[in-house]
Amino acid sequence: MMAELAKCDFINRVIFVNPLVSIRTFFRKNNNHNSSSRIINTLFPSKVASKILVYAPMNIVPHRKYLTKLKRIEHGITLKYIRHLNDQKPYILFMNCPNIMMQYLLDELLKSAELSIFDFSDDFVELGYGEQTTELFRRTTTKYAKAADIVLTVNDHIKKKYGFLNSNIHVIRNATNYYNFNRKAYKTIEFFEKVKQDKKPIIGYIGIANMSRIDADVLDFLLAKRPDWQFVFIGSIHLKFTERYLHYKNVQHIPPVDYESLPDYIRYFDVAVVPFKINENTKGNDLLKLHDYLAMGKPVVSTDVGGAKDLKDSIVIADRPVEFLEGIEQALVNDNYEHVLKRRNLALQNSWGNRVKELEELIRNELDL
Numbered sequence: 001m002m003a004e005l006a007k008c009d010f011i012n013r014v015i016f017v018n019p020l021v022s023i024r025t026f027f028r029k030n031n032n033h034n035s036s037s038r039i040i041n042t043l044f045p046s047k048v049a050s051k052i053l054v055y056a057p058m059n060i061v062p063h064r065k066y067l068t069k070l071k072r073i074e075h076g077i078t079l080k081y082i083r084h085l086n087d088q089k090p091y092i093l094f095m096n097c098p099n100i101m102m103q104y105l106l107d108e109l110l111k112s113a114e115l116s117i118f119d120f121s122d123d124f125v126e127l128g129y130g131e132q133t134t135e136l137f138r139r140t141t142t143k144y145a146k147a148a149d150i151v152l153t154v155n156d157h158i159k160k161k162y163g164f165l166n167s168n169i170h171v172i173r174n175a176t177n178y179y180n181f182n183r184k185a186y187k188t189i190e191f192f193e194k195v196k197q198d199k200k201p202i203i204g205y206i207g208i209a210n211m212s213r214i215d216a217d218v219l220d221f222l223l224a225k226r227p228d229w230q231f232v233f234i235g236s237i238h239l240k241f242t243e244r245y246l247h248y249k250n251v252q253h254i255p256p257v258d259y260e261s262l263p264d265y266i267r268y269f270d271v272a273v274v275p276f277k278i279n280e281n282t283k284g285n286d287l288l289k290l291h292d293y294l295a296m297g298k299p300v301v302s303t304d305v306g307g308a309k310d311l312k313d314s315i316v317i318a319d320r321p322v323e324f325l326e327g328i329e330q331a332l333v334n335d336n337y338e339h340v341l342k343r344r345n346l347a348l349q350n351s352w353g354n355r356v357k358e359l360e361e362l363i364r365n366e367l368d369l
Contacts, residue, residue, distance in 0.1 A: 001175075002094075004356035006051040010369055011092075015045070015085050018056035045085060053085060057105075075105040082109070090114040092363065095144050097124050103140070110147060115366055118148035118166075120158045121174070123284025150362055154286035155306045161284075172358050173307065176291035178351035181263045182344055191254065192232075192268035200250075201229045201332055204269030206262065206289050209253075210238035213282060215303060218275040221321035222328075223248060229328075234265055266296050271331045274302035275324065282306060290315065295347035297340035299331035314346045 006014045045055035057078040082105075093113035095106065110116055124137045142165060145151050151169040153159040159171050195202060203222075223231070227250055234254045237246075245251045257265060266272065272293040276282045286307035293300045300315040301324055302308050308317050316327035348354075363369075 001352055001356060001359070003049055003052060003177075004352045005359065006049065008356075008360050008363075010364070010367075011051065012089065013086070014052045015082060016048075016052065016054045017082065018054065055082070055085070072104055079105050079108050092117065094119065095148065096121055097137070097141070106144070110144075115150070115363065116148045117150045117152060117363075118145045120145070120151065120153040120162060120284075122154070123158055123161070123281060126279075126281040126284055149366060152359070155284070157283045157306055170362060172355065172362075173310075173350070174286040174288050174291060175350050175352045175355035176288065176295045176347050177259070178295050178348050178353070180260060181266070181292055181295035182297070182347070183263060186267050187261075187264040189264055189268065191252075192265070195230055195232070195252070196268070198230070201270045201328075202232060202268055203229050203271050203273055203328060204232045204234065204266065205273050205275070206234045206266065206292070207287075208236045208238075209233050209241045211240045211244070213276050214241060215275050215277045216244070218303065218318075218321045218324050219245070222275075222325060223251070225325055226328075232269075234262075262292070263296060266293065266298065269293075269296075269298050271328050272296075272298040272300050273324075273328070274300070274305060274308075276303050276305045278304055291347055291350050294343040295351075297344045299335050299339065300343075301327035301331065311346065314343050 002014050002016055005011060045053040048054050057075075091113055093109050093116045095110075095117065096119040118141075120141070124141050125134060127134075127137065129137075141162075145162060145165040148166060149168065151162070151166040152172050153162065153169060154171070154174050156171055159169055163169050192202070219231075222229070223245075230250050230252065231248075232252045232254065235256050237253055242253075246253060254265065272289075274287060274289065276285075282303075282305040285305045287305060290300060290302065290307065290311060294311070294314060300311075302315055302317055303324070304317050304319060308315065316331065318324035318327050
């Protein structure tokens with residue numbers, strides 16, 4: 001979204017500020033050999049594209065939660081640096097799940113912003129990180145959604161749920177970086193080349209795998225019924241998922257890969273899946289992975305998570321484990337070029353290049369441009 005927004009003629013520069021990074025992480029075991037270079041890369045912003053800078057503020061003061069004054073000073077320095085990068089020009093502040101450790105910094109930026117936007121790219125309150133974290137996220141999202149000039153949500157469920165916070169609330173769905181996925185050529189991945197030698201279907205998933213989202217009934221059923229299929233999970237996995245599934249010989253895990261490299265992996269999938277539970281968390285989804293799968297032309301089987309019904313003409317939505325299995329089986333035998341083209345065309349419609357036009361119109365209207 002930020003990359004496409006940077007192309008708008010009224011945007012001079014996009015400064016993408018990452019969450020706070022602790023200096024201690026650079027000196028942990030096995031990190032010392034490149035600590036100096038990594039610190040330099042963190043302290044100074046890096047240009048990742050035309051008009052786009054990425055900056056990750058570093059926490060240097062130890063035990064910051066006990067040293068409020070020092071924390072204020074540290075964040076004040078960061079604030080001055082960000083304003084220097086922005087050359088003191090009027091700016092649009094775009095907030096997405098604010099880092100709770102940087103509220104002072106965000107509050108100060110909010111005071112001077114010409115326009116502020118809060119983005120519910122997920123239902124943050126329902127992420128399932130524990131009772132204490134849930135309450136913290138509830139407070140911060142409530143605070144900044146109320147303070148923002150514009151609130152964005154990824155689906156009608158979130159808009160309805162949080163509409164009481166701000167009357168200027170809109171739905172702008174997620175999208176895909178279409179041309180990152182629909183390429184003419186892809187790199188070879190040795191892991192998948194070895195898996196292909198067994199000539200077994202590869203059922204793939206990208207993203208975080210945790211038991212608060214993964215539907216164990218679906219996955220258990222698939223593993224029991226089709227032990228000859230290879231199930232590959234790419235991304236971060238939580239301990240409970242590891243303990244429950246990685247002992248299966250046909251369940252493989254690949255650590256997270258960067259977004260640009262992801263298509264090289266997805267291209268090996270015979271079928272892409274989203275075996276999620278249906279709960280308050282997943283009702284608030286509009287999953288990037290669905291759009292990315294479609295941009296690759298892959299057949300997709302998903303449970304009825306938020307946003308899935310809008311894609312029902314191009315993906316299979318399964319309500320029960322047996323339907324999930326049948327959906328995969330049909331995709332393995334009935335897929336053809338016409339289906340692939342249909343999926344890619346839908347992904348192109350749902351690309352960031354098209355989606356950002358909706359956001360641009362909202363911003364222009366607010367700024368009277």
